[in-house]
Amino acid sequence: MAEYRFRPVTEADLPMLAEWLRQPPVAEWWPGPDRQIALVSEDLDNPVMHQVIASRDDLDLGYAQYYPAHHWPAPHFAGLPADSLAIDVFGAPQGRGHGGAWLRALGDQLLANVSTLAIDPATDNLRAIRAYEKAGFRGDAIREDGEGRPVRVMTRRRDLSSS
Numbered sequence: 001m002a003e004y005r006f007r008p009v010t011e012a013d014l015p016m017l018a019e020w021l022r023q024p025p026v027a028e029w030w031p032g033p034d035r036q037i038a039l040v041s042e043d044l045d046n047p048v049m050h051q052v053i054a055s056r057d058d059l060d061l062g063y064a065q066y067y068p069a070h071h072w073p074a075p076h077f078a079g080l081p082a083d084s085l086a087i088d089v090f091g092a093p094q095g096r097g098h099g100g101a102w103l104r105a106l107g108d109q110l111l112a113n114v115s116t117l118a119i120d121p122a123t124d125n126l127r128a129i130r131a132y133e134k135a136g137f138r139g140d141a142i143r144e145d146g147e148g149r150p151v152r153v154m155t156r157r158r159d160l161s162s163s
Contacts, residue, residue: 004098004105009051009063014041016092017063026090029125040065054095054102061095061102064088066110069118076143076153077118084116084155089128100134107135111158120151129154 009017017040020026021033030036040063043049048071054062069077069084077086087106091099107117119137121128129152137154145151 004054004056004061004102006052006054006064006106006109009040009044009053011041011044013053016060020063020090020092023093025096025127029122029128030090052106054098054106056098056102059094060092061098062089062091064103064106066106066117069116073146074120076120076145076151080118080155081115083114084118085110085114086118086120088119099128099131103131103135107137107156111156115158117156119154119156120145121154123150123152 014037018033018037021030021036027033040051043051043065049065049067051063051065053060054064064087066085066087069080069086070082074086077084087103087110089099089103095102110117117137119132121132123142132154136156138156139152139154141153142150143153
């Protein structure tokens with residue numbers, strides 16, 4: 001099994017992330033790369049937001065941010081356990097085909113400390129949905145997010161039988 005590593009995002013990563021955000025497969029779902037990189041930059045010092053770069057064999061594969069699912073208005077996450085974490089991700093061009101695997105590895109680490117992970121792809125983002133399913137996320141509930149957009153709410157829960 002491949003070993004994926006996760007390191008915190010730093011200011012030095014922002015140009016690389018900006019380039020990833022300009023790639024058509026990412027920009028389609030994370031529109032406005034300048035706005036997006038400004039948001040990533042603003043969150044570097046936010047203690048609630050955790051941002052990491054996924055890598056394998058010194059090759060950067062993707063970006064993830066995770067945070068308490070109930071910290072910001074997110075009506076689509078209502079009903080999730082209080083300790084749930086929400087995750088947002090996008091991949092690097094060289095990371096195609098690895099998304100499900102590195103997200104599974106990140107999820108394994110996070111589920112050591114929380115009961116539930118939640119992710120909310122756009123309903124028509126089939127590539128992301130397939131990757132999230134490979135990472136162990138399940139769910140087909142369609143709900144409106146905090147901005148009124150329909151999203152598919154998918155969760156991954158800690159396997160209590162192995163705890």
